[in-house]
Amino acid sequence: MSFSKKLKQFFTSKPKNNNWDGLIEAYKPWLPVTKKTPIITLKEGATPLIEIKSIANRIGKGVKVYAKYDGLNPTGSFKDRGMTMAISKAKEDGCEAVICASTGNTSASAAAYAKRGGMRAFVVIPDGYVAQGKLAQALVYGAEILAIKGNFDKALDIVRELSNKYPITLVNSVNPYRLQGQKTAAFEIIENLGNAPDWLCIPMGNAGNITAYWMGFEEYFYANKSKQLPRMMGFQASGSAPLVEGKSISNPETIATAIRIGNPVNKEKALLARESSKGKFSSVTDLEIINAYKILGKEEGIFCEPASAASVAGLLKLKNDVPKNSTIVCVLTGNGLKDPDCAINNNDSIFHTDVEPDMNSIIKKMGF
Ligand code: AN7
Numbered sequence: 001m002s003f004s005k006k007l008k009q010f011f012t013s014k015p016k017n018n019n020w021d022g023l024i025e026a027y028k029p030w031l032p033v034t035k036k037t038p039i040i041t042l043k044e045g046a047t048p049l050i051e052i053k054s055i056a057n058r059i060g061k062g063v064k065v066y067a068k069y070d071g072l073n074p075t076g077s078f079k080d081r082g083m084t085m086a087i088s089k090a091k092e093d094g095c096e097a098v099i100c101a102s103t104g105n106t107s108a109s110a111a112a113y114a115k116r117g118g119m120r121a122f123v124v125i126p127d128g129y130v131a132q133g134k135l136a137q138a139l140v141y142g143a144e145i146l147a148i149k150g151n152f153d154k155a156l157d158i159v160r161e162l163s164n165k166y167p168i169t170l171v172n173s174v175n176p177y178r179l180q181g182q183k184t185a186a187f188e189i190i191e192n193l194g195n196a197p198d199w200l201c202i203p204m205g206n207a208g209n210i211t212a213y214w215m216g217f218e219e220y221f222y223a224n225k226s227k228q229l230p231r232m233m234g235f236q237a238s239g240s241a242p243l244v245e246g247k248s249i250s251n252p253e254t255i256a257t258a259i260r261i262g263n264p265v266n267k268e269k270a271l272l273a274r275e276s277s278k279g280k281f282s283s284v285t286d287l288e289i290i291n292a293y294k295i296l297g298k299e300e301g302i303f304c305e306p307a308s309a310a311s312v313a314g315l316l317k318l319k320n321d322v323p324k325n326s327t328i329v330c331v332l333t334g335n336g337l338k339d340p341d342c343a344i345n346n347n348d349s350i351f352h353t354d355v356e357p358d359m360n361s362i363i364k365k366m367g368f
Contacts, residue, residue, distance in 0.1 A: 043074065050302065051065070069332050082175075085180050100124070124159050131258070151252065153262050156206075182209055200231070202232070202331040203234075230277065231279045231280070232277040250262060280318070302332065309332075315328060
């Protein structure tokens with residue numbers, strides 16, 4: 001190509017991001033949408049896959065570790081992938097109101113997409129157990145919030161019954177369109193790596209996301225878009241680990257409030273994903289979660305919420321089982337800004353207060 005032609009191409013080509021119209025547009029043939037489906041989008045998806053050497057170095061053995069940073073979606077979590085689908089289909093069906101139970105992220109995402117689609121959004125949350133950022137979002141997006149004296153599992157029971165009796169669409173992950181949208185994250189990973197990873201490490205709450213990823217990996221594999229399927233490695237917080245312990249937990253507790261869920265609705269599908277992929281479910285303590293959370297922040301510049309750090313904590317815990325030269329993806333499901341209280345209470349930063357506003361005092365504090 002001549003130089004002038006190259007120059008012309010340079011000035012007329014658009015940056016790639018301008019061509020991204022959200023995941024429904026990008027993956028239409030793989031999704032249950034038709035020409036009639038009104039697409040409600042905030043241009044979710046296309047999130048970065050970032051190499052995290054600090055974690056690979058702690059494992060050694062020539063492994064490569066990546067973070068799928070889904071906290072960079074429009075409302076700061078992977079829920080947007082499912083919500084663009086669920087709300088678009090609800091709109092297509094003429095629905096005027098949606099409802100969900102939520103530990104926080106689903107409520108933020110449901111509210112944002114419902115409002116964009118011109119619908120009412122009801123969210124039922126466990127009073128006192130939703131991180132500040134998520135609550136702020138639901139408020140700003142104009143959700144109608146019902147904070148119950150009970151946990152997520154109770155809230156989900158209530159909204160399931162409600163949506164059966166009243167003309168209101170349930171947008172929790174029992175809504176099949178949610179998982180359809182969420183499976184696109186697996187497509188993106190395969191496109192980025194040119195293959196599926198050896199392991200996918202992912203936090204589990206209601207176990208919808210692990211189910212969706214597995215669906216995505218299988219679909220691309222059978223379409224010859226990847227050479228292999230990953231092992232699905234699911235992680236729960238030890239105080240809230242029904243899938244690891246093999247029984248419902250009536251009073252789940254963890255610092256990772258997003259995954260404070262004792263009776264996952266997608267349990268059967270998640271167990272099937274584990275079995276089909278020769279995967280493994282394990283639990284990590286709050287301390288291990290916070291350790292991973294801090295490493296990602298201060299060694300990688302990646303701020304995720306505590307529930308998301310469970311994927312990295314889990315990988316570190318299983319480091320002896322990691323095969324040599326393998327490629328591993330850890331899903332960072334939510335943005336760290338969602339939970340500022342956790343950040344302020346769990347960091348190793350040096351925070352000098354009462355600093356006099358003069359050069360000498362500042363230099364002294366800096367230790368020069
Ligand atoms: C950051 O928002 O259940 O295993 O109500 O917010 O698919 O449930 C959130 C779940 C992982 C677990 N990471 O995903 C809700 C909710 C973050 C989350 C999970 C959630 P699933």
